[in-house]
Amino acid sequence: MTKISIETKIKAIEEYCTTASSLLGIARKYGIAKLDFQICVGIYARFGKEKLLNPPTVTGDFRLNLVKWKQQNLASIPETCIHFGFRSSGSVYQWERQYNEHGAPALLKLRPGRKSKHDLKSRERDSTFKETESTSPKRELILKDSTRRLKKIGSLEKASKQELAQVIYDLKAKYRLKDLIEALPISMSTYQYWQAKFEHPDEAEEELKSVIKGLFEYFEGDYGVRRLSAQVRDYYRIISRPLPNHKRIYRLMREMGLKCTKYSKRRRKYDSSKGPLGKKAKNVIRRRFMSNRKYQKMVCDITELKAKDGSKVYLEIIKDLATNQILTWEIETHPTLEFSLKPLHKLIDLLPHTGYQLTLHTDQGWQYQHRAWRVLLKHGRIRQSMSHRATCLDNAACETVFSKLKAEIKPDTDYANQEDLIQAIKDWIDYYNHRRIQTKLGNLTPLQYEARLAA
Template sequence: METKTKSKRKKHPEQFKLEAVRLLETRGERTVADVAAGLGVAESLLHSWKKKYGSAAAQVRKERGGETAEEELMRLRREVTQLRQERDVLKKSVAGLREGPLVSPYELVDSEKAAFPVAALCEAVGVSRSAYYAWRGSTPSARELANERLLAEIRSIHVENEARYGSPRIVDELRDRGHQVGKHRVARLMRENGIWARMRRRFRHTTDSKHKLPVAANLLAQNFTTTAPNQAWVGDITYVWTAEGWAYLAVLLDLYSRRVVGWAMRKSLSRELAVSALRQALTRRRPPNGLIHHTDRGSQYASQEYRGLLHQHGARCSMSAAGNCYDNAVAESFFATLKKELVHGCAFETRSEAYDAISDYIENYYNAKRRHSAAGNQSPINFELANSGRLAA
């Protein structure tokens, strides 16, 4: 007697559902069936998500004024910093009223300037900085002026790097620009003025390791240190949401400098995606025999075509132990950085738009400009040029 097996219902991430509702609400002349087909889901699912998320999503967008969640978080953190400063200033003011004769706003600013930024104090008590300095009958102190100039430089670096740098990297950038600054001073100025780096979110796996293809031993064994380029590469695949649907990104990084040596994007999670990234890396780097190529156990990497290409170029295949994310921590860390610094702050309308943004991030920012702690706080390209001299930028 034939028995029927119950198929598992596919689980969709919350973000996917919210984006699906947004597409449904802004579909224009497209039908519900068109939207469902584009997303690869049933119309009934779209209707149920619309019922559950539609009004809530619209309200959130209205309240945010078009902000992304990342932008809203950073704005709220700045506001919290400002409110805390104002609260503490007001506490000091009330305490002063109870303990003695009335003090003017200017006297309060003057008495608390060692504990709070002058700008924050003036704003809290409702006077301008110029009025305060005029009352004091003097110009700002050398330290105050230096802090204002330093803060302007910090803001400039923060904007140039699109809020991707926290205080440690900003300190390195300031020192490269000739400023002799301490890390605690920079961290304090950033904290007091609500300047924060973007937040990192949880990483989710993309590749499918449940297959019957042969897998390789773990040659890397979590040793992510090399002494020269092209001794070991690590790779992985992630996904990026666009209004057209998912796009998939495969990358390969050189452990020596953490440079992205090969990458590819496609609209489907296929073997060809991984192969394209590998071909690009092989063409760009021309590695010698013996290169260790490490990935997880995904079917894309275990395929005959992929492993054949590695063998053809004298590379040794290495794969993570089953279910051990730490074995491929460098590749996963890159994706976490990419998502934090670019993807989570964007709403891509098309896959082409996502491709262009990620291409610019990898080639013009991450490889060429972004400081990496594993590369001596230099960019991957600068680290290779300074230490090996064997590779052209």
């Protein structure tokens, strides 16, 4: 490749400044590499012609100051060359690489001029021989320190690149950067990327973290990634800001250790099948829980909760499958027949004239096989449907409400007596209908979805 004199480059720069030609066009005309010409134009604009004719003297301190300035300001190679009036972009790249691998002494001891191939091979041979003697114990120490810092993860293989970079960033004062990079499964470029993130955090991301944490605490840890993402995006929509991606929200929640764990615990279940047998109905719903008309399909069930003093509370609900709204409910201290009939009485009182068939689905509990239940259904012109024996999935649409209730309130044994537990259940039912969004309803509450359905 033909070497282009500095006089030719200055001539090309002056032509670029006085004509309307593009930078790339002038560079091609004179056969100058685009990056070199861009650097020369920047130096000419910043310092004038004299800096190109008289470049700075290269010393160990000059190299070290140049590399430190580049890394502290996160500058590119052309920006660094223009700032120091130095034309050789290749030298800047080599100096930074040596600084990252061997530290500041490598730049201070570096001599000007090119090394012969024989000298380079002999030096590499000597350095590898010395390192084989001392690297193994140092490597073991690095691995021990790293594993100690990653004890929550368990092993280096499971650690993410960010976590490895954080370990290197913390241990950099104790070990050489080169030894850390060689001992841990991470490349230098990946570490430099995360180092820049640690030293210059993104303000927008920090703000997003605070919003996520605030909303997670506001909903008392009840919302997982999907529902919390909807709330975060709604907040950013209100303040007219770009909406964050759900994958970004999930990543930040994982980094902050925010996770909804309330649904991972097993809880006691109430069995209402023990009792006097009556007449059983067919399974009309057959797990087809979808509906676009209110009151067309409804489900009903009873659950049991136990306070700290051993007293029990029984809750029965009737839920609409079109809006997922809890239509009527009743709480008592004993699961009597009168207790189970109260929500049905309330439902019949509020039912409007619909003009289509209404169906109420239950399990095979003794209350729902009783003659009084069947008579009341006939009075309200409601068709009866029952699950198969010992098949909870046939009434899963109602069971899921009880699962949410027991997960999102405190453990029932944390409530001192029946009164406290009953008040907590009432508050949660109000929260469920009015404020708790559901992804199946398009991130709306049951009452909001009902209003949209009626519109």
